[in-house]
Amino acid sequence: MSATLDVAPVTIAAWRAREACVAALERAGTPAEKAEIQARNLVEADLRGHASHGIVRLPVLLERVGNGRIDVHAQPVVHRHGVAAATIDANADFGPCAAWLALSVAAESARSHGVGVVAIRRANHLGLLATYVERMALDGMIGIVTSTTEAMVHAPNSIEPLLGTNPLAIGIPVDGADGPVVLDMATSTVSMGEVLRLAATGSPVPAGWGIDEDGHPATEAARLSTLSTFGGSKGYGLSLCLGVVTALLAGTPHGEEVRGTLDTTSPSTKADLVICISPGVFGVETAPVAAYLERIRNSHSDGAGFPFIPGDRSRRLRAERLENGIPVDRDVLRSVFAAAGDPFDTSP
Amino acid sequence: MSATLDVAPVTIAAWRAREACVAALERAGTPAEKAEIQARNLVEADLRGHASHGIVRLPVLLERVGNGRIDVHAQPVVHRHGVAAATIDANADFGPCAAWLALSVAAESARSHGVGVVAIRRANHLGLLATYVERMALDGMIGIVTSTTEAMVHAPNSIEPLLGTNPLAIGIPVDGADGPVVLDMATSTVSMGEVLRLAATGSPVPAGWGIDEDGHPATEAARLSTLSTFGGSKGYGLSLCLGVVTALLAGTPHGEEVRGTLDTTSPSTKADLVICISPGVFGVETAPVAAYLERIRNSHSDGAGFPFIPGDRSRRLRAERLENGIPVDRDVLRSVFAAAGDPFDTSP
Numbered sequence: 258m259s260a261t262l263d264v265a266p267v268t269i270a271a272w273r274a275r276e277a278c279v280a281a282l283e284r285a286g287t288p289a290e291k292a293e294i295q296a297r298n299l300v301e302a303d304l305r306g307h308a309s310h311g312i313v314r315l316p317v318l319l320e321r322v323g324n325g326r327i328d329v330h331a332q333p334v335v336h337r338h339g340v341a342a343a344t345i346d347a348n349a350d351f352g353p354c355a356a357w358l359a360l361s362v363a364a365e366s367a368r369s370h371g372v373g374v375v376a377i378r379r380a381n382h383l384g385l386l387a388t389y390v391e392r393m394a395l396d397g398m399i400g401i402v403t404s405t406t407e408a409m410v411h412a413p414n415s416i417e418p419l420l421g422t423n424p425l426a427i428g429i430p431v432d433g434a435d436g437p438v439v440l441d442m443a444t445s446t447v448s449m450g451e452v453l454r455l456a457a458t459g460s461p462v463p464a465g466w467g468i469d470e471d472g473h474p475a476t477e478a479a480r481l482s483t484l485s486t487f488g489g490s491k492g493y494g495l496s497l498c499l500g501v502v503t504a505l506l507a508g509t510p511h512g513e514e515v516r517g518t519l520d521t522t523s524p525s526t527k528a529d530l531v532i533c534i535s536p537g538v539f540g541v542e543t544a545p546v547a548a549y550l551e552r553i554r555n556s557h558s559d560g561a562g563f564p565f566i567p568g569d570r571s572r573r574l575r576a577e578r579l580e581n582g583i584p585v586d587r588d589v590l591r592s593v594f595a596a597a598g599d600p601f602d603t604s605p
Numbered sequence: 606m607s608a609t610l611d612v613a614p615v616t617i618a619a620w621r622a623r624e625a626c627v628a629a630l631e632r633a634g635t636p637a638e639k640a641e642i643q644a645r646n647l648v649e650a651d652l653r654g655h656a657s658h659g660i661v662r663l664p665v666l667l668e669r670v671g672n673g674r675i676d677v678h679a680q681p682v683v684h685r686h687g688v689a690a691a692t693i694d695a696n697a698d699f700g701p702c703a704a705w706l707a708l709s710v711a712a713e714s715a716r717s718h719g720v721g722v723v724a725i726r727r728a729n730h731l732g733l734l735a736t737y738v739e740r741m742a743l744d745g746m747i748g749i750v751t752s753t754t755e756a757m758v759h760a761p762n763s764i765e766p767l768l769g770t771n772p773l774a775i776g777i778p779v780d781g782a783d784g785p786v787v788l789d790m791a792t793s794t795v796s797m798g799e800v801l802r803l804a805a806t807g808s809p810v811p812a813g814w815g816i817d818e819d820g821h822p823a824t825e826a827a828r829l830s831t832l833s834t835f836g837g838s839k840g841y842g843l844s845l846c847l848g849v850v851t852a853l854l855a856g857t858p859h860g861e862e863v864r865g866t867l868d869t870t871s872p873s874t875k876a877d878l879v880i881c882i883s884p885g886v887f888g889v890e891t892a893p894v895a896a897y898l899e900r901i902r903n904s905h906s907d908g909a910g911f912p913f914i915p916g917d918r919s920r921r922l923r924a925e926r927l928e929n930g931i932p933v934d935r936d937v938l939r940s941v942f943a944a945a946g947d948p949f950d951t952s953p
Contacts, residue, residue, distance in 0.1 A: 370690065495843070557763060562761070
């Protein structure tokens with residue numbers, strides 16, 4: 258990534274960014290419905306403060322469309338393995354389109370049988386996972402989504418990038434005004450997107466984020482070659498298990514053979530897993546959860562900050578950005594509007 | 606815990622320790638089959654290096670039997686919610702007895718329908734979770750087990766203990782000689798048992814393990830009052846979600862109202878969750894997993910140690926300790942053999 262990248266943020270209304278993404282996707286031949294689903298996923302990431310999964314990803318998606326790695330007319334196929342399990346062959350569909358289909362299949366199983374598990378293969382990048390598990394939680398169900406990703410994370414005592422950033426998202430229904438629990442995290446310390454952003458501005462990185470090519474702890478973003486897992490050996494164990502389980506159930510490759518979310522030319526060989534569980538089928542009430550979460554939010558603080566529940570901060574940020582706009586790197590905005598053929602003025 | 610505790614380790618054969626535990630449980634009125642299941646769980650923990658879940662726990666279990674909080678004749682009841690979901694009311698059974706029942710119910714669902722989810726309420730302490738997920742993995746299935754535990758962990762920016770140590774275990778089938786992936790970890794930095802052991806010897810603790818009563822980072826074990834979650838905000842998010850999902854599905858209380866694994870007088874209000882998924886039903890092969898794990902084990906090392914897969918180290922330790930015996934604190938051994946009415950000589 259060039260050190261001359263213009264990362265000065267421009268603020269733009271979310272609806273304006275979404276329209277531009279839809280227009281760019283439609284210009285590339287994407288039917289309106291798929292374009293809308295993909296564009297919403299990108300802008301939701303920017304609204305919630307996950308810029309690395311935001312509209313910055315659009316140019317790669319468009320190149321993948323151009324190279325035939327995303328099939329804009331894809332018809333995913335659902336293979337049911339009985340009433341509670343299924344595999345979706347996404348046939349190179351946009352990730353969010355495959356994900357929403359998987360959600361509907363998993364939720365249908367969960368409503369009737371308590372649980373549904375759906376493995377997805379040959380989908381493109383699912384993008385922000387938070388919206389999927391939030392949807393299941395808003396529908397009164399526990400949602401879990403995880404994905405394999407390109408290998409760029411090392412195991413403890415290894416210096417080779419053999420693990421993905423293997424994200425995990427969990428949504429839990431909560432009665433009341435605060436909204437569901439929404440956890441959405443990579444199992445690496447940080448995303449490579451964030452490292453690349455810092456590298457472009459010559460920034461240092463905190464200890465523990467990753468290692469350089471010689472296996473030493475990286476202190477400058479520009480020299481970080483391989484990310485570390487969060488949480489030491491425990492985080493590594495979790496990341497490895499998520500990646501192996503997801504690839505195993507989807508029947509896709511592991512480790513270095515995972516492709517298709519970052520490059521523009523490889524078929525997608527990654528996997529995604531959606532699990533939906535219905536508390537209602539278990540005959541339990543969700544009401545006590547809200548009281549417990551409030552107890553944590555209102556617990557004695559350490560003075561440096563306030564206790565929070567996963568999802569609180571991105572929900573607040575989303576409300577604020579819906580009102581005031583999302584900050585986007587100027588160069589990103591230029592490329593999105595150029596692709597949309599939209600004469601929006603992005604000059605400083 | 607007294608500072609005069611005799612924690613000098615004595616080495617004892619695993620079978621000898623198990624026989625003593627069985628005898629002690631039988632003397633307290635436990636039928637032979639339940640005594641054997643509970644005793645094996647305790648000794649397995651010592652064999653695998655999880656001393657905090659080993660035979661050190663026997664005295665509390667015996668007191669709970671004496672106080673009627675463990676019903677040695679308990680008959681757990683399985684409530685099925687369709688073909689893939691169930692709740693087990695353990696009726697104050699020993700934890701391992703309830704857990705093995707839950708496993709059989711979950712595995713039966715998984716074999717037929719791809720997945721089985723079983724929530725357990727009113728069981729006593731499940732103890733070491735590794736054996737359960739290992740069993741599912743050896744049977745060719747992915748196993749996930751998690752439990753709620755007494756609140757002794759704080760949320761970020763909070764200084765109150767409102768979360769449990771909420772352990773997570775994951776087992777994944779692997780073809781070949783190395784054995785399955787077996788992850789078994791608390792979502793706290795460390796177990797309170799380990800802190801108490803260090804406190805008994807006046808030891809320091811590493812930064813990040815927990816905080817003292819004033820909310821400051823604890824440096825001495827004796828002043829650590831509340832544990833921290835592993836992995837910062839991400840570990841917290843995972844711990845909270847595991848605890849909430851498990852209690853929600855079992856219909857048991859959250860946070861400070863969780864009781865029954867550490868004290869001797871409270872009914873068990875904790876919850877356990879068993880999830881079993883069958884790759885076979887998804888029509889996939891488990892073979893590629895073994896090659897990927899070998900790739901990690903044989904990857905370029907950082908020179909300070911060798912890359913490992915979760916389960917490798919405890920499997921090696923177990924083999925070594927089956928041959929050479931398990932190390933147990935002398936005072937623990939004394940109390941176990943006294944309870945067994947066994948004249949084993951534990952003097953220095």
